[in-house]
Amino acid sequence: MQTYHTIQGMRRELLLNRREGLKIGLVATMGNLHAGHIELINLAKQTNDIVVCSIFVNELQFGLNEDWDRYPRTFSADCEKLLASGCDYLFCPDDLEMYPNGLATQSKVICPVMTNTLCGASRPGHFEGVTTVVSKLFNIIQPDESVFGLKDYQQLAVIRRMVEDLCLPVKLIAAPIYREPDGLAMSSRNVFITEQERSKVTILKSCLDAIAAEILSGKTQYPKLEQEAIKKIETLGFRVDYIAICNSRSLEPAAEDDSELVVLGAIFTEAARIIDNVAIMREN
Ligand code: AMP
Numbered sequence: 092m093q094t095y096h097t098i099q100g101m102r103r104e105l106l107l108n109r110r111e112g113l114k115i116g117l118v119a120t121m122g123n124l125h126a127g128h129i130e131l132i133n134l135a136k137q138t139n140d141i142v143v144c145s146i147f148v149n150e151l152q153f154g155l156n157e158d159w160d161r162y163p164r165t166f167s168a169d170c171e172k173l174l175a176s177g178c179d180y181l182f183c184p185d186d187l188e189m190y191p192n193g194l195a196t197q198s199k200v201i202c203p204v205m206t207n208t209l210c211g212a213s214r215p216g217h218f219e220g221v222t223t224v225v226s227k228l229f230n231i232i233q234p235d236e237s238v239f240g241l242k243d244y245q246q247l248a249v250i251r252r253m254v255e256d257l258c259l260p261v262k263l264i265a266a267p268i269y270r271e272p273d274g275l276a277m278s279s280r281n282v283f284i285t286e287q288e289r290s291k292v293t294i295l296k297s298c299l300d301a302i303a304a305e306i307l308s309g310k311t312q313y314p315k316l317e318q319e320a321i322k323k324i325e326t327l328g329f330r331v332d333y334i335a336i337c338n339s340r341s342l343e344p345a346a347e348d349d350s351e352l353v354v355l356g357a358i359f360t361e362a363a364r365i366i367d368n369v370a371i372m373r374e375n
Contacts, residue, residue, distance in 0.1 A: 152220025
């Protein structure tokens with residue numbers, strides 16, 4: 092695996108591959124790679140000749156009081172995992188390389204829908220940081236395909252909309268959520284979960300599953316189902332950011348006759364914010 096820290100070096104190398112007609116897949120990450128990330132690399136390998144993984148902890152998508160400075164940075168362990176996965180290239184620019192003019196005056200890509208609700212409500216500006224860095228990465232790597240995880244359901248929905256609105260020539264691939272054996276969605280931030288919290292955080296997934304089961308059994312009082320889940324999670328001592336039953340395309344609150352739904356949730360542990368979701372196909 093070859094590693095590039097500069098945009099120019101990465102582009103020059105990929106140009107050679109492109110001239111040979113090779114298909115390029117991108118997996119964009121913020122590092123501290125886990126088995127879920129590696130599954131994204133494996134998916135990208137299935138339909139591309141060359142796979143690029145990027146590692147960049149993008150300050151632009153973190154709020155002022157969020158965990159950008161303490162986000163786990165595990166570069167050498169990440170390199171070993173990528174090497175073992177058969178990834179071809181690692182692109183890992185530093186902050187100056189990605190934002191040479193600084194963050195304050197950076198031109199931004201803004202998606203006007205789906206970005207102020209759910210995670211966007213408690214993380215103002217988060218999604219414009221995401222769409223900006225992802226479009227920069229698309230411009231640098233110019234991938235034929237890019238794989239994103241359904242774990243970050245709202246993020247993928249927003250990126251999909253950006254790609255459509257801006258006619259970006261990249262095919263998006265959605266990867267399923269990879270989980271620990273007890274159901275907890277793998278996440279780089281899981282290292283912040285304390286030992287005492289660890290067995291209890293699975294309550295988020297169980298509540299989402301319980302809501303999904305209720306909906307599949309015909310229940311349509313969505314606000315009531317959401318409130319019941321919130322109460323249950325709070326009993327275990329976690330603060331709930333949101334539990335929301337949404338239309339899976341618009342991410343608007345689900346209507347009774349919607350058939351494609353997603354139940355999303357975000358909770359705060361002492362030192363982390365954990366998100367998860369469960370998609371449901373309901374017969375009308
Ligand atoms: P991150 O490094 O957390 O920004 O994630 C990089 C990519 O990996 C994003 O597309 C995430 O949605 C995806 N990802 C992270 N964790 C998981 C997981 N447990 N299952 C599937 N995809 C994931």
